[in-house]
Amino acid sequence: MTTNSSKYNITVIGAPGVGKSAITLRLLYQEFVDDYEPTKLDSYQTMMDYQGQDVDVQITDTAGQEDYASVRDTFLRSGEGFLCVFSLTDSDSYSHIEELYNQVKLAKSMEPPQLPFLIVGNKSDLESSRQTKTEDAQRFAESLGVKYMETSAKNNENVTEAFQFLIGMLVESRSAETAPIESNTGKKKKKKNGGIKRFLCGLA
């Protein structure tokens, strides 16, 4: 019971090839995996530190391809926080953000600021082939009422921060619901599992 109430679910979405898996694996392994293989669906469990407390996080890495849209849609409904990734070097992937945002809004029947949704422009290391300006993305995010960040899975920039941000939103929204219980479960969890990162399924 305590495990369920303290597990946070983050679903990573975005167009194909923008680096959803790279960001996820960077967070989990602290290394850059540049395998060129489309993801069907991978799910991971990890412990993350949030303001000195260990929180149990489940990360769902989804397929960007429409070919697996049915799988993704299932996870839009069950997801809690959404990391919506595009590639700064691919303006097409940027153009997908709005559609994805609308899908999530519809699936969760929630809107910002309640909806934990973060737009992430990845591949900030490839500055020379950048196609989307920071200001444009920033302005666009603001128009939707969500936050925007730029990351580089390759150079490990802002990856942990992006997840931390979503965790923060999730923890706060949940503690607003069940304030007294939450603080207890957090302490219990800390004793149990000291920050070990665990793989459920995925690449070896």
Next chain:
Amino acid sequence: MHMFILIFKLISVKMDTLKGTESLFMIILSLISQIIDIPNYSELVGSPDKKKSSASDEQGSPDNSSLVRRNVFFDITSAAKTLFQSSGDASTGDSEIIFGRPLPKDMPTKLKKLLIFLKQNVHLEGIFRKCGSNKRIKDIKKLLDSHGNVIDWSEQEEFTVHDAASVLKQYVAELPEPLLCDKHIPIHIEIAKLVDEGRKLKCLQLVLLLLPEENRMFLKMLLMLLSEVALNPHSLMDSHNLGLLFAPHILKSNQMETATNLCLGNSTMSDQLDDLVTYTAYMIDNSERLFQIPRDLEQAAGKYKARLERGESFEDIPVEIASSCVRMSGDLHKDVVTSQTKQHLIELYKMFQAMPEGKEKASRIKKFEKEYPHYIMELNNVSHSPMIRTKSTRRNISNSISKLLHIPLPWRPTQSPSQE
């Protein structure tokens, strides 16, 4: 129609073309059945209007036991008709709208041009993976669905290669019936499980011969294109990656949709999906060989032709459908077990009775009668076999025969039946 050309090439005998198609169809099925069990056999040979009932029959009806080594005669005119013709109303090849419609008999020029454009760009990184812009994809689809307005791909700069690749993928995805045909999907799922390369290839070659010509042609062009992408190192798209993207479409079926839906949570489903992805990758890797005619088929057709030439009538030449595994209901299984046990016990009893007179024979018969009293009753009452009448006559007969022939009766003392 390609099947007829094939028949003339293989059998090169003048016969009614529809009959020829039927027999070739059965020969192909027969060869497939030597490698795998055809799960939906009755659906394949059934008439289209019986399709639904035969599908539900398969759930538990004992009728399916008749599939075992059954000689199939040619009451299957409809089967050949439905199998070698496309299912839909595709005959109106001039239809302007192509998306969401069955494959036209002749491939439209606009589709050919799209394929050619993609062929010129197989080196592009992430081709078929990256998705292009949804808006532009919609625009292309609208253009392709309108009359005559064929996009000049080499001239235009509006649309990217990724847009075009996504359009092709969506075209395949939106076909009302999957490219590999609904009723062949169960066979493909079986083939995907095969480990032996040779058998896998042969089986795949055979089942692809059953496709309607337009499906076969389009599949061939598609797989050729994908294999070029896979072979180009700059695309970064190997056959596995491409298989991942195309398997859900070309092998789309009820099972497949469940597989993608439940691909987490359920490991068997996920495994099946992986199997089909590997299978699609295999098809891409072997795209050239897939469309060759296996030698076995030529030989089988040749033999068939020879028998026809010897004057045997068409209907008298049986085509065997092998099956090593038959689905049956629990009751039927019980019946089969009982009757087979009975049969073997009768044989055992016969063997005892055929033994030369002596202590051993007496003790065995006594033991048997003690062990299976109800069988003895049944044997004596029901059996029409002259071997099993009353004991006294039998004994006399066996004695006299052995005396007459001076040979021991056929019994095997080494295989002591009581120990079995």
